[in-house]
Amino acid sequence: MNRFRFLALASFVVWCSALIGLSAQGGGAGAAGGGDQQTRGKALYNDKCASCHMENLKGSTETPPLTGDMFWQNWETYSANNFVEQIRTTMPEDNPGSLMREQYIDIVAYILKTNEVPFAGDLPGDADALKKITIKKKE
Numbered sequence: 001m002n003r004f005r006f007l008a009l010a011s012f013v014v015w016c017s018a019l020i021g022l023s024a025q026g027g028g029a030g031a032a033g034g035g036d037q038q039t040r041g042k043a044l045y046n047d048k049c050a051s052c053h054m055e056n057l058k059g060s061t062e063t064p065p066l067t068g069d070m071f072w073q074n075w076e077t078y079s080a081n082n083f084v085e086q087i088r089t090t091m092p093e094d095n096p097g098s099l100m101r102e103q104y105i106d107i108v109a110y111i112l113k114t115n116e117v118p119f120a121g122d123l124p125g126d127a128d129a130l131k132k133i134t135i136k137k138k139e
């Protein structure tokens with residue numbers, strides 16, 4: 001193979017992997033766009049959080065639960081925005097801030113719904129709107 005053909009082949013390989021990278025990314029975004037917020041949040045939670053906090057959100061000997069008495073003691077009266085920001089800046093513990101903000105919001109929607117915190121529709125992405133949602137027990 002002459003040098004030119006080798007280079008052409010090499011750049012073709014680079015081009016292909018860029019294309020694969022792009023379509024993988026597109027696929028991810030497409031998946032995130034489909035389905036409702038809590039379904040996405042649950043899938044993300046199981047993928048990124050359940051290894052430590054467990055699929056049932058009940059935590060382990062090393063990890064606090066995200067449901068039950070502990071959840072209410074720590075979070076009741078705080079806003080959904082407080083909860084999102086706490087998680088976004090500290091979790092996953094082994095790689096804080098590694099998710100997109102919308103992904104954190106999806107996960108929080110799932111956690112709040114599991115705890116039956118009352119809010120209508122989807123959790124909003126907007127911080128001011130999130131501040132208006134208070135974490136409280138359902139009546």
Ligand code: HEC
Nearest residue numbers: 048049052062063064070071074087090091092093094107
């Ligand atoms: C590698 C293990 C690990 C992973 C993965 C992880 N966490 Fe945690 N998480 C912890 C530990 C340990 C604590 C307690 C120490 C602390 O607050 O930093 C904690 C604390 C928390 C708290 C505070 C609990 C409270 O009531 O004060 C929240 C909320 C939380 N994690 C949510 C999440 C979410 C959501 C994810 C997924 C995006 C996640 N965590 C992923 C280990 C983990």
